Amino acid sequence: MIPVLGNSMARKILIIDDEEDIREVAALSLETVAGWDVLVAGSGAAGIAKARENHPDAILLDVMMPGMDGPTTFRELRAIPETSGIPVILLTAKVQAADQKRFSDLGVASVMFKPFDPLILARDIAEVLGWQEA
């Protein structure tokens, strides 16, 4: 009944969000539904450090964060050779058209909106990134 994705690929996902609750729910969702390895970071700087260190397959990046926000973090990631190739999906609670356009123009792989359905979050990510999950 539950759409659990096969974990044969064992994707490694980094979630960068200042909201601990969301980090937890999203991590739980991706781990339990897709069986992916989930890394979490509470700020942009921490996220960048984890990304450089762990080379995740994709990064789920919150937009509004204190200090270094999502777009800034994204630009930093792009600027660092080790992380510049990692696909980044922005996760935002902002749905204003102007915001959407601004985010799309950054060059991210996709923009996803909060709140998300934890049961289909992994599927949506896989679809966006073209991952052929079993």
Add this chain to the structure above:
Amino acid sequence: MTRLTQSRSVTRAFVIALAFSLAGALVLARAGSAPTQNHPWIFWFAAFWTLAQALLVGIALSSFRSSMRQRQAERQLQRVARLHRSILDSAGPMMIACDLTGRITLFNPAAERMLGFRASDVVGQLLAQELFPETEMARVGDQLAASLSTTRTQPDIPADAAVTLLPYIRYVASFPASRVRGFEMRYRRKDGTTFPAMVYLSAVRSSAGTIEGLVTIAVDLSATRRAEHALRESEERYRDLFDNSTEMIATLSPRGRYLYVNPAWQALFGMDSAQFEALIGFESAFPPEVQAETAALFHKALHGVRVEHHPLRLQNSVGENVEVEASLSCRREESGPVSVRCIFRDVTQQNRRERRLRIQLIVSQIIAESTSLDEGLIHVLEALCGTFACEFAALWSVDEAQHNIRPRIAWCAKGRSSDEFLRDTQALLLARGEGLPGLVWSLGKPVWVADIRLNTTMIRRSVARLNGYLSGWAVPVRVGNQVIAVVECFSRQFMREDPDLMATVETVCGSIGQFMARASQESRVRQLDRQRTFILDSVADGIIGVDSVNRIAFVNPAAARMLERAESELTGHEIHEILHASAGCDAECAMRRAFQAGESASGQDVYFRAPARSFPVEFSLMPMVEEGASVGSVLSFRDISQRYALDHMKDEFISTVSHELRTPLTSIRGALGLLSAGLLGDVNEKATSLLRIAVANSDRLVRLINDILDLERMQSGRAPLTFRRIALDELIRQAIETMQPMAEAEDVHLAFEPAPVSIEADPDRMLQVMTNLLSNAVKFSPAKSIVRVVIKNSSDGATVSVVDQGRGVPVDKLESIFDRFQQVDASDSRQKGGTGLGLAICRTIMHQHGGRIWAEQNGSRGTIFRFFLPDRASVAHSGEEAAHTYS
């Protein structure tokens, strides 16, 4: 004869004397031989003989003298004969003689020339009647016979006289030979042509006095006749000239008797020649009022003063006023004046034209030069009085609203006082039909008061008389068909009704009407101008007017304030240079293009106060078109810096609210989703049910937030449409596919009757509409029922109907369900999971497309939601305008 007899006597006496002389000589010779004393008789004889010799010599001398005389006489006679001959030969007139049988006996060379015969062919050969046309002699003979008195004694006429000559013979016989009377006859030439001649007839009489023949001396009258004819024609021409002259011509004797009047003169006075001849004086023909004047003119002319073009006004025989220019002159001879010539020229029409033109010109000038209505009117009234010999004029204004007419302005001539009349006039306020002005107002045509004393209409007649006014008139002043005023004039002279004057004044009043209307319009324009200025000065929006070449023509204070420049610094400058001074626009600048194209536009833009000091504006540009041509534009704009800031704040707020609401919702929804899915371990049934409720409501809360934000964005214009041509049927199919899982969950069948429709629309928004409608239909449809989607194409767009078999919408809620949070049942949102905003969003989207959406009852069961989507007409422009925002 006497001379001949005398000559014979002398000869006889001479012979006797000679015989005596010879006898005497013989006797004396015998006696010489005898003594003398013996023969005393010898002495006596010798004496006698000497005497006889002397006598003889005397007779001889006498005889010689007589002979000489006779020879002289004969020579004289021969000379006379030669003279006669030469006269006959050289005479200009024809000389023809005939005997009483008519046989021609004399035919002089002039006759030969004139008649073409040779004398030798005529004399003794032709009869006199052969020289005339066939009946000419008889005709003239009858006339001669008729001219003779019957009492005259009949002369003796030889029996052999020709019958045709009898009247002629009687005619010449009736006068002494010394009296020859001429008469006219026509001669016939040899070639048969004829000519007139004056014939002088005389008789050839014997020594006994009997008539033996006739002599005619005839003078060719052809030339005379021609001359006479020419003269007659000339006279005829002059007479014709006079008779047909349009000028009136009369000749009078010095005593003033009419000698000749031409038909034009007769027509002027309506009298014939005989009536004129019966008049005793020149002036008698004229109306009493001009008799003194005309008598003076005649007198003047008679005394040698030439009267030229003296103006006279009189009435003709049919009572029309006629203006003439009278010219009189006197023909004089040594003995004194012979006649007075009068020529009148009718200058009525000319004067009318001139007067009309003059007064119109004067009025036009006055109107053109007047700075105020009343100033102009007073001068017009003065001009009217001056032109038409009046001393008082007033203009009355009609007040249609108050149903009365009141004096607006009056003018009086200097001199005799008009105070009472003026005072009474100014005090009057008349109703329609009341008094002279009221009457003219109601009649709408001029009224002439020939005698104020007899006019009962005039309320002011007694005071008018007091001030000496006798006649007057009043004329309506019209604008179109409406009488707006009345002009009245009064004169201290009696004035006969003059339709032409009225016509002229009516024309002038037409100008006055236009003047008053123009003044009224100008006043209105000034008032509007004041209002406009007031409005322009008081509005908060900036308003700038530009001319046809886009230079600033006027600027209101608000615009100057917003642009932080004085009005004088702005006017005359090119609008784009002022407003986009630092924008670095290229040729594609929308504002520049809009001004150049002379098109209307509206939207938002950024204007510059100074370099690098911009402010956002909302503007509206409206072209000014006069008679199809663009004469400029009016730009109104308002500084929306504050609103922009407000909008920005609002956006920030919404964004923040959205974020702040969604963030906790994300955790809640995620946690609940994971729990309810059982991924984190089994939960009991009740807990699962509660988790499902929690998931559904958190989903609803998310939708509600999304819908609120959506609607706000659309209605504030911050969610512009993106039009493109779409296959509407494909879009509907897509919507149905999207909704299919929900329909299946509700056990509702979705049916679509596709028809190919290509239309311009925003596909995302249209999909939103369709999804909303289908979602509603499915939610409110009972299980096993069908929701049908029908698409109908038309020339101007497409209509899509979503037909359900649900519980239906009451009639009184068919419209209100499109309002926010207005559902058929207040519990629907809870029960059906709706937000109460779906239909409001649908309606907003349809309005943005220029279409409409509505609901109908589907018979006894269910509802039909229909929307009409126009095929991109004006909608496109409004969409574009809405999309025109500042950069």
